Amino acid sequence: MWGMIATWRMALEGVTEAATALASGADTASAVVNAVAAVEDFPLYKSVGYGGLPTENGEVELDAAFMDGDTLAFGAVGNLVDIANPVKVAHALSRQRYNSLLVGQGAREWAISQGFAAKSMLTERAMQHYRKRCRETLDKGLSPYDGHDTVGIIGLDKQGSMSVATSTSGLFYEKTRAAGRFADYRLRLLLR
Template sequence: MKWAIIATWRMALEGVQKANELLKNKESSGDAIETAIKMVEDFPYYKSVGYGGLPNENGEVELDAAYMDGDSLSIGAIAGIKDFKNPISIARKLSEEKFNCFLVGHGAEEYAHKNGFERANMLTDRAIIHYKNRLKETVDKGLSPYAGHDTVGMVALDSNYSMACGTSTSGLFMKKRGRTGDSPLSGSGFYVDSEIGGATATGLGEDIMKGCISYEIVRLMKDGYTPQEAADKAVYELNKLLVDRRKEAGDISVVCINNKGEFGVATNIEGFSFVIATDKLAPTVYVCSVENNKTIYEVATKEWLDNYMNKRTAPLKLK
């Protein structure tokens, strides 16, 4: 395998297409990850990441992101940052720091400002409509405000056998100010080691954090499990643990690749999608289902892909 990149959710497709071209031209896994995630962050219709991300309960967009270099194991992460574009780039810059590599809130914003990152209002009119509609539904219908927590996470392998991974999210919709999920936490939302492989997670951060699932998948791959075996084992063991101890488990989905470019995916929900590209496979979207604690996936149909974009770009009105 010459190169590979895998990502959570259909929203990563355009970014993976661009990253695939970079990897094909022998660019680094780190550049591929940053480029691909920035494309997701910049697209306003993907409402759980970057510009257009869904706000917290106070109507503020707080963003989390992380980056990890699989060669050096260097990590950079930010949480609760407001009014800055492309948090993945800020996280990657932080990964170059020996100290202070995980910053939150005002500290992250001060670092971003001092290092010349672009300020921008990340709250869109569309996100405001989502916010106001959810407030109304919470009062009128008694619905939970906490819905919408899709992290974009990616792992890449380049032609030099170096690996990197990254995550970016606006977190749980209507979250408490300052709430941070698994996405910027090493071992939970992401982990990569170029000598083994990497993994990244999406779903309910409060439950994903209980299993350090990304590190667990890499550990299992080190012990000889294939990426698919490692992903299934980690997800379904954590799911069972949570159900046994707490009577329920939130959404948990993972993607991973090893240092040979072999990939795996696992989920405890129906309809999870992911994107994979390698030197032998053009960027492709797959949709998952669950059968007997095993994840089954098939190539997304044109109808599914059309419905996905039509739903996300449809005009919104206040209810």
């Protein structure tokens, strides 16, 4: 028996492809990471990956985490700027013996040293949406949206192995994070 559960409609295409892979005997780690990466790659989602909304300083800061349910190997990145597919970086970090959680410039430098692609993650569409939201909320004295839109996916393969991954660009008008601060609520989501 195998299965996959995801948050939000935005994960449907990635989950559909990953489900086909799981049904064919793929391992859960690859399936989960590829499903989350599919969400990160879709530029119309404003809360995950490429096309995500910027922080108040105009940068798209990405967070992602991965955990292997068999070994409890864990990897995560926070405040990662201009690197495609942070979930793949988190997955790679989970295979490191030490330093499996990296943030900011250190996360970016490690990702580049491992061959991950540097890519501007801010799209014109996201910037337009950001400006519009500023006019609709902040300029009128209203609070930014304080809900959640992080994608999270849990998978179980035919061998009974489970993996989980999550990725986000954060909320609308998220404050630029203090140097080195990681969005700990995303870690709590993963480690529950």
